[in-house]
Amino acid sequence: MRPMTTITDTPTRVSAVEVDAISKVFGEGAGTVTAIDGMSVSVGEHEFLSIVGASGCGKSTLLSLVAGLDRPTTGSVDTAGHKVAMMFQEAALFPWLTVGANIEVPMKVNGVPRARRRERVAELLELVRLTGFARKRPHELSGGMRQRVAMARALAQDADVLLMDEPFGALDAMTRDILHDELERIWQERRLTVLFVTHNVREAVRLGDRVVLLSSRPGRVIDEFPVEGERPRRIDSALIAGQAAVITDRLRQEVSRHA
């Protein structure tokens, strides 16, 4: 079957990530699971793309294919020479290292000299508003602060494409709202391209330039919604609520198909 949707953005925009007709099948023989089948997405340079879909529709699988952690069964993923970093619901900081040392890890991998690493840590901590926390340990921080450290660590990879798999899923609403502002600011300051996976449709609309809706089993793109409204947006504004309602209806329609 052909992919249902191929997304073309404004023609002038070059794409940073090009996912072309991929499928991903797990396992062999009778126990195979087709997680993704015929999915195509193209993400523009410096675009903020939100990805929503019901459980098990292959969102995490898609991100790990884009990150190059795994290979698609068929089709191709092209990141056009961009460096890709990834964040998860758990910050997954190394508990035996201080905050600063955690941020240094990807720089050690890239062979950045020590003095330069220190400078970068200070700069990244300032970016995520955690100046002065370099010597703390992860367990001394709150969940929201850990996610900000994880963000600093991801940026320490010098990545310009950031993949986020429900990064704020475990945070309380107030912290999440503030982190939305923070992410938006950093995305703009650093001119990142972001692929943001979430269950929360309002969050998707609050942050995204565009929201892509995936179907479940197998996962493929069934719809996409350009988001309207000047940034910065407020998650509790009527404009966001209205657009979210449309997407939620479409999502429910898709979910009930599986009843």
Next chain:
Amino acid sequence: MPDTDTRDRQVQGLDALELQPERGRRGAGEVARRVWSASWPKLAAVAVVLLAWQAVVWSGWRSEWVFPGPDRVLPVLFREVSTAEFWEAVGVTMRRALSGFALALVVGVLVGLAVAQVRPLRVAIGSLITGLQTMPSIVWFPFAMLLYGISESAIMFVIILGAAPSIAGGLVSGIDYVAPSLLRAGQVMGLRGVQRYRLLIVPAALPMFVGGLKQGWAFAWRSLMAGELLVIINQQNSIGWALSQARQLNDAERLLSYVIIVLIVGILIDVFFTWADRSLRRRWGLAAA
């Protein structure tokens, strides 16, 4: 959008609310109180044991020549402790313990790494390691004496067989139980090969590895004591040798004072491992401070 200043304040306010309030520095009085509350139960226990011991002696269960009370043993112990031979004996025993343990450490780490990495090897000897851990190491002595004669090598051989499986086992489970989320984070950051081991696997496996070391030490110490009693190397002063000498001379006071020494060494080393384990866990955020 709220301006930068307002947002800065919001973020800082939230951070401040979410952080645990800093605990104040402990004053000297506080420290003394903590030390006292940690140590008085132990002192009380020692007193109770000494009393019970003395009570048994007073009951006349055995003659005082065979079973002297603390009133006779403790002075001998203190006299013993001030002699050169005593320290020589302890020195020999501790040297054996440490070098045996160090050898077991090398063997255990090599075997553990191999088993953790090579799948067929794990299938082949994974359960053997567990089996060896359950074996009373004293069983190996006759064989060790056949192999090495009455020598220190025989003792070393048994120490290694006793301690290495625990050390290897601790390392293997440490590596097996590295949190998948950390492994994934490492993969995303591009950690590979030696760097992956140095920066991720080894530190993540450390708490369990220390657990294995602690258990390995317990086995090494037991094997060594058994070895020094069984493999009596002539004229080589050691704790085990002193124990058998004291028995042959029917010197019960000296015998019991060496038993006490063995107990004290065991406790000291255990305190050390417990401290290492606790401070690791605290740094990792695994235990309450």
